[in-house]
Amino acid sequence: MDIQTILKTHKPSLTPYERVYKNLHQNPGLSLQEHLAAQTAASHLSSLGYEVRTSIGGTGLIGILANGPGKTVLLRADTDALPVEELTGLEYASKKKEVDVEDGVEKHVMHACGHDMHVSVMMAVAETLIKSKGEWKGTVVCLFQPNEERAVGAKAMIADGLYDEKKHACPIPDVVLGQHVMPLPAGHVGTRVGSFASAADSFRVTIYGRGGHASQPHRTIDPVLMAAHIVVRLQTIVSREVDPREAAVVTVGSVVAGMTENIIPGEATIKINVRTVTPETRIRVLAAIKRIVKAECEASGATKDPLWIPTSSFPFTINHQETTETIAAAFSKHFGDKHDPESAPLGGSEDFSILATEVPNKSGGKGVPYCYWSFGGSDPEKYEEARNRGRLEDVPINHSAYFAPVIQPTMGTGVDAMVVAALSFLN
Template structure:
């Protein structure tokens, strides 16, 4: 037996008195972002706050990860996950609480994830008389590199703290605040990030005829790579090949010896993934040979993410409960996304269902509208250009703080109580 709507509403009612504290905590995290694997200050702040709520806190799990446990009688163990690493981006939001760490920014909302989980844990601790079971709160590092979840699992997360019955996770999204989105089945793409080093033969810029120019070689490679999706992947399949970094040379009149590309590949099936990776290998080596490279190019893996699968039944159960609190018209299916996530590693490693959803964090003013449901319809139909709104991994992305905290805490508390046992007497 799980908690009913009245129990959930009662628990969420405590949000009013802590919303200001949570907003201050969020702004502090936003001002002090830390890159993947280096979230030492963030982990300390999280551990201090959660420990004060009565949770049993363990730090240093899988590097800088934090695990907080609260046992409350017999019942399911529910894993609530939030990541908390930042990105190597220089913030240009102009916010008074903008990043003070030059070149590092919370441009994907992970500071909001940690804040909302903290708020949910506080409300759940205060509502212990209404539920039974165990909360396993996981504050995860290094999501952006795809190594954080696996690192915690490899550090014997489940051997040390027990296996959960469900994994619940959420992520900010660039749609109006107050809306919740989730897709059953394959919900997020797999990622392969690659580093390609092309070897030429440098020389003076005035004598290209005695060189093998790696800049031209790299440019030709970039253009040829763009034909993989358009000419080698079937129209009813899907893939993304992005060259996100191209580095070569130091001065206008020096032809360098080498050039480096960094590729990001997104796929949904093993077959398409293998086809894309094989094409990348063939094209990189072929362009190098055509250019007369002095030696074969090098291709190395930067990081990988597996496909993320949402358990359809778990997602439906959770989103139905959230819809009963926020209103069913505030919950929708966005389709599968080409973004990637490592939250699913917790579920697959434990052999339990994953339920992962997104919550909107942008103010209605950013869309120039007043009805969030209609705004989403307008974006999906093309009446609003999504490029006109700042999205994750950009220097201008930031949540509308107070309503985003409300939405994220409400969703996480609702989801947790939907899966925890009920301490209320049977009717």
């Protein structure tokens, strides 16, 4: 039986999974607090007959389906939400607030990156694969990963003994697969050999001046002005120091200083985010940022050196050629012209690859092949209308307060894509 027939015969009704999606969307959990998503996934996998292991690196879990000799394929879905106030106006929109365990601050919470769709899709994939197990051989691992948004969930699962025989004993995969819903037309999927997601590095930098009365600036060292010079100067790195054929982004997302207008504060804090797609550019850009911050502080007469605190670091996502070509061929057969084998790289970053690069392999080292792809979640008609008007920026993107995939055909496409990819190695 071929993959298309397996899907027609064994893919379940998605109506129950649509209800799961809406419930998860209404009740999101911040990073490290993904309890509902984890409980929902674990209960479902157990009910299907998967061997379930929970509390891996926080709320992470795996469901194992051993089905005879063959390859082991690990499928990954992430589960956490974001501190965003939802503005979609949907009947199932999140109105939730919760205290973030990271800083103790109460925040609005929203699944603004589509991880609720990832969870719902993976649950349907798990049912499809167990119902069709008479048609394939091998082992499937459905992995639900927490804390992706802060770039530490995959690391935490590895550190907690995900692949350790004496701890969680996840079967060693031959290949690791993952996907992400993106602001592309629903029903479409995109693959790409090689670089697919950028590395991301974030820092909190505190610069030090000397505070005082706003009427006597000559007796102070103004960190606000210092920060302003740094912010402007950082924008020259990409335009003047990065090869125009390369891609890089330097963003200052937060500048905090002072409490009132008539006091020059003693310090300012800048939060910087960097995206790069090659190791060489990453090294160059990070070095330039540190050089500029140091030089501007010295030029302003700062009272001491800036304090650098790394806040997150995402690795590169570089799809394995043979693995990706295998999946791309299967996608082209299944999706036809709705599959783009030369899809543009993601604008964001991912910690997905760590689940593959940290796998103990047969040669005594680490690392197995992996592939990560995208599937669309935007209303196709609205997407096409925006494109015709030259206004694709009007299509809500991931992390936007307006981002909410149309449930269908997004969910059906995600299920098909993951099943087709998995069976390409199991069938």
